[in-house]
Amino acid sequence: MNEIVLETRNLKKVYNVGSLNAVTALHDVTIQVRKGDFLAVMGPSGSGKSTFINNISTIDTPTGGAVFINGKNVSAMSANETGRFRYQNLGFIFQDFNLLDSHTIYENIALPLSLAGVDPQKIEARVTELAKVLDITQLLNKLPGECSGGQRQRCAIARALVNHPGIIIADEPTGNLDSANGEELMELFQKMNREEGVTIVMVTHDAFMASYSSRLIFIKDGGISSELDRGDMDQDAYFAKIVEISSSRRRRVKE
Numbered sequence: 291m292n293e294i295v296l297e298t299r300n301l302k303k304v305y306n307v308g309s310l311n312a313v314t315a316l317h318d319v320t321i322q323v324r325k326g327d328f329l330a331v332m333g334p335s336g337s338g339k340s341t342f343i344n345n346i347s348t349i350d351t352p353t354g355g356a357v358f359i360n361g362k363n364v365s366a367m368s369a370n371e372t373g374r375f376r377y378q379n380l381g382f383i384f385q386d387f388n389l390l391d392s393h394t395i396y397e398n399i400a401l402p403l404s405l406a407g408v409d410p411q412k413i414e415a416r417v418t419e420l421a422k423v424l425d426i427t428q429l430l431n432k433l434p435g436e437c438s439g440g441q442r443q444r445c446a447i448a449r450a451l452v453n454h455p456g457i458i459i460a461d462e463p464t465g466n467l468d469s470a471n472g473e474e475l476m477e478l479f480q481k482m483n484r485e486e487g488v489t490i491v492m493v494t495h496d497a498f499m500a501s502y503s504s505r506l507i508f509i510k511d512g513g514i515s516s517e518l519d520r521g522d523m524d525q526d527a528y529f530a531k532i533v534e535i536s537s538s539r540r541r542r543v544k545e
């Protein structure tokens with residue numbers, strides 16, 4: 291079995307701790323993700339998926355429990371160490387893209403490499419290559435505000451992939467893409483996962499997008515409610531299983 295690259299132990303997140311508005315968004319989430327896993331995360335709106343993503347990606351700090359990446363307790367790292375670690379190992383795609391509005395698309399995509407001090411010629415080669423794959427070459431000199439939602443999403447995807455990350459963490463990466471572009475992105479993820487061993491953790495509402503993964507967790511009310519392993523199922527059988535579990539969960543909610 292491959293080594294564990296990402297692990298949470300009793301991860302807990304409470305927003306507005308100590309106030310009347312305190313919200314327990316995550317509790318007791320314990321999970322191990324191995325190198326080469328393609329993990330899909332599903333669950334209803336407000337169940338805690340983005341909170342999970344933000345806490346495993348070191349963007350937010352847990353209220354309790356711990357997150358380990360490549361065996362290192364992330365909360366015990368210094369801010370400097372976390373920053374460097376992020377740029378070297380992780381690629382993020384956020385639900386709301388997080389592009390810098392006053393920077394061009396080119397600068398946005400190049401950012402992780404510029405911050406890491408990579409040679410500008412190498413940066414240009416990599417940005418040009420990814421722009422071609424994601425069909426955004428004509429947008430490179432524009433500002434994010436001049437692009438559509440789907441175009442901004444593809445730019446955010448390019449930025450996440452620019453530093454060849456070992457782990458990609460994505461929150462609804464296909465949310466603003468039409469189904470053809472969504473499927474193309476899933477094929478790209480699957481290829482990176484199978485051919486380059488890139489580990490992927492991806493939130494999605496869409497059972498078909500989830501059927502590109504190799505395993506799946508459902509989050510409900512801030513906890514993992516069920517898990518599914520693809521095993522040797524083909525994509526159709528896996529998709530059918532995901533739909534079955536999602537709909538039985540909905541039926542239970544209705545009863």
Ligand SMILES: Nc1ncnc2c1ncn2[C@@H]1O[C@H](COP(=O)(O)OP(=O)(O)OP(=O)(O)O)[C@@H](O)[C@H]1O
Nearest residue numbers: 305306313315333334335336337338339340341342
């Ligand atoms: N910054 C915040 N302050 C207070 N409460 C928050 C904050 N962010 C999220 N929450 C609450 O935490 C819970 C989980 O939110 P989260 O964004 O993780 O859900 P989600 O599963 O990603 O939903 P969606 O599918 O709609 O994106 C919700 O009840 C939400 O209202």
Ligand SMILES: [Mg+2]
Nearest residue numbers: 339340341385
């Ligand atoms: Mg969310």
